[in-house]
Amino acid sequence: MRLIDEAALADITLGSTVLGSGGGGDPYIGMLLAREAIRRHGPVPLVDIEEVPDDANVVFIAGLGAPGVLIEKLPRAEEYVRVLRELERLTGQTFAYVCAAEAGGLNAVTPFTTAAAAGVPIVDADGMGRAFPELQLVTPTLYGGRATPMVMADEHGNVMYLTSATNAWAEAYTRAAVGASGANAATALYPMTGAEAKERLVHGAISLAEDLGRTIREARAAHTSPVAAVLAKQRGVLLFTGKVEEVERRNERGWTIGKAHLSGLDEYRGRRMTVHFQNENLAAERDGQVVATSPDLIMSMEIDTGEPIPAEEIRYGYRVAVVGLPCDPRWRTAAGIELAGPRHFGYDMEYRPVEEMSR
Amino acid sequence: MRLIDEAALADITLGSTVLGSGGGGDPYIGMLLAREAIRRHGPVPLVDIEEVPDDANVVFIAGLGAPGVLIEKLPRAEEYVRVLRELERLTGQTFAYVCAAEAGGLNAVTPFTTAAAAGVPIVDADGMGRAFPELQLVTPTLYGGRATPMVMADEHGNVMYLTSATNAWAEAYTRAAVGASGANAATALYPMTGAEAKERLVHGAISLAEDLGRTIREARAAHTSPVAAVLAKQRGVLLFTGKVEEVERRNERGWTIGKAHLSGLDEYRGRRMTVHFQNENLAAERDGQVVATSPDLIMSMEIDTGEPIPAEEIRYGYRVAVVGLPCDPRWRTAAGIELAGPRHFGYDMEYRPVEEMSR
Known part of the structure; x- marks a missing residue:
């Protein structure tokens, strides 16, 4: 376990744009939100996936933007905590760890907002090792992992809880819902156990983003x-x-x-x-x-x-x-x-x- | 309380097309489904709204069709029971009565499927006294009644539970979701107490549909x-x-x-x-x-x-x-x-x- 402070967050943000592979959404706004949460609540513990107990519950946190909205409108921290709490309330489970769905782009940093504000650690992993445009395109899908039960919360106060027949259906419903909301939405999805997380996720994805960000920063400083x-x-x-x-x-x-x-x-x-x-x-x-x-x-x-x-x-x-x-x-x-x-x-x-x- | 059998259901179906005011969806398919449920589980108790205890929980049952789907594809009884059971599970409340959202068109009869299969009575009332094309257009909205928490279930096995900021948001989310499903969907919405139902609903709406249906049938028989x-x-x-x-x-x-x-x-x-x-x-x-x-x-x-x-x-x-x-x-x-x-x-x-x- 180590603590992610503002400086580390900056490196993760820069590195996430490399892993974004041209997409994943601009992490800048997400970084501002996460930085604000870290300033308010303190640094966020980043735990190695091997430190997560097999029977603990882990969940992805990710933001979804209605087309064209994200860059104009700052999402709120409130929804990033609400999705976790509502998922806990509706499933009756406790999620002691959150995790990035994608270490590429915006969603490399959105979980830090949840983690800081809700006081839970982030697992050093993700479900892609990059960015992808659809929520079923994650490594857990390859193991039969289910996107749902999931929660989506928008800035208007609407909260959707979904159990879907397939992960592709979760994508279709969520995409339609975020379109209807005309806003940003926070999601908590792919609930899994620690044991499943170890098997299914890309280990060290957040550290990799940080490492790439640091590499770029240091090369710039050294004029290499x-x-x-x-x-x-x-x-x-x-x-x-x-x-x-x-x-x-x-x-x-x-x-x-x-x-x-x-x-x-x-x-x-x-x-x-x-x-x-x-x-x-x-x-x-x-x-x-x-x-x-x-x-x-x-x-x-x-x-x-x-x-x-x-x-x-x-x-x-x-x-x-x-x-x-x-x-x-x-x-x-x-x-x-x-x-x-x-x-x-x-x-x-x-x-x-x-x-x-x-x- | 009286029992609605197949013959009464036929009159309600015919009368509902008058109250449909040109819309509301063709009740024929819904009637087939309800008739099948009545044949299987027996006649459905229709209770006067004054018989409902003030502290009992009542909920609307309604079907929503993705455009062009309903007339081609028979919805399944399963989803009409699932929405009630899921709403109970997720809210922790028991709904001892179901009710039609609209006595006009298809949704005059869809609650009978739920009622017969789940073994709960139907309240003789609705939220419109007619049909309308949007789910916020119901008399409970005039009293500040909330469409959510609500559940929607489609034939693919997807289940959405929604808490919305306003009834218009519930409409927007539900419409988007049913569009994404490309299928029929059953909904349970506008949970309310018996006391609220008495204040907010159109009393006797199901009896009215039945009465109109009987009136037309008898006039036809009498060549008037x-x-x-x-x-x-x-x-x-x-x-x-x-x-x-x-x-x-x-x-x-x-x-x-x-x-x-x-x-x-x-x-x-x-x-x-x-x-x-x-x-x-x-x-x-x-x-x-x-x-x-x-x-x-x-x-x-x-x-x-x-x-x-x-x-x-x-x-x-x-x-x-x-x-x-x-x-x-x-x-x-x-x-x-x-x-x-x-x-x-x-x-x-x-x-x-x-x-x-x-x-």
Whole structure:
């Protein structure tokens, strides 16, 4: 167990944008909320997953935003505590630990608000090792883990408690509900035991986000390359270095969908890359050849600062390194590829590990 | 207390289509389900609202259909019991009585399925004295009654428990959820005490539906006019007799919205009528003058048989009597008109009681 203070939270926030793989939502607002909660209630204990008793109850905390709302409106800490308390009240169980559903983007930091305000520790793990756009796309789904019973609370005071037939149904209901609310919503979902958490979750995901954030920060301070440091830290692959020439982007069902087209710089001069995104970056083609796909992580990082550029913000003129990072091994199983591979998102591509494919 | 058997259920079903005011959903499928439950479990006790103890708990049972689904797919009795049991489990209360939310259309009969299968009596009342297209449009709303906690269960096995900030939010969440389910859903909502039920509900609404159904059936058998009999029974007003010339109808947000244009017959020869509908018939204009609006009931009945013609089925060639029936007095208060009058539905019209307006 160690305590996460404001400084550690800042590193986690920065690192989460790398694990966001182009999506996951801007963690900035979530960080402000978590920082406020830490200032008010003190640092948050982050516990190693092995420290969690097998019979303890753990639950994911995550925020969901109605399209376009999150960046304009600060969510409230109140809902992030309410979802935990309502889940406890309605299930009759006590949840002694909370956990991030995704260590990528906004939801890497939202659980800190719950943890600080409710006085419970955070488990150093997540259900993705990255970010994904649908709530069934988590490693517990691969083990038959259930998203529900879950609670969703919006800022208007509406509270929904759901038991769903499948995790895909939980996604459908929750997405519809957050759309109806027209607001941000906090959720507590995937209740599981400590034993299940140890088996099903990506261990050390929060520490990884922090480590990546620290790596970028230190490289910036030392005037070395943050991109190179991230690649070294994560056995990542440099897929391309180039300038954004054109972005095709449309909003559909509240998703940011499209392609970014890049022309090469340096050793990639004269070559081209297309990055396909649906909230997250999901596939990269270099000179017409697929070099990386989901569930591996694909991230555009600004060449000099290493700043990860989200798919919804990338635009003409950005000079970026496109990097591929290996996903958690569980995503590389047949079930993992079926759940979250390129075909799930409608791309007619075969998944192969990024480190092989990009050779 | 008296027992509702198959024959009484048939009269209630027919009468509910009058109270449906052009909408409320086709009760035929709901009747089949309720009849099956009565055959299996025996007749259902219908209790006068004055017999309900003040401290007993009462709850509305209603079905909601995703657009276009209900007529094709038989809902299951299972969900109509599940919503009651889940509400009891999650609130820790026992509901000894169920009640119809609306005595018009489908939801006049859906509570009979719950009542027969769960072995609880039905209260002879409803929350409208008619049908309306939104769940906040009930008389309990006029008293500050809350739609939630409520439970919704669909045929896929998904169960949603909602506590909402307002009844309009309950409507928004439930509508979104039933849309996501793509299926029928059963709901248990507006939990209230016996004392509240006595104050807030339209007394005798189920008996009224039965009475109207019996009136039409007996008039048909006696070869007298069912339309005249219904008008006499309910102090109704004949607004028009005519032939349907044209129907403008569109589907929007799952609602059937439009106008039916009629040319006069008999004493109305040479005159014209337009009936405006949004699921239910909501306003009638005769020769350009408004002669009836919601919350009063407006119904097109086939001239010879007295068969009520729903707004979604009315078409060229139908020969109908358009009748206006006075709504429950509570709808005629300022609050009632604000909640469910013509302006709520976007019509720039003033409400006046149909018996005055049509003079």
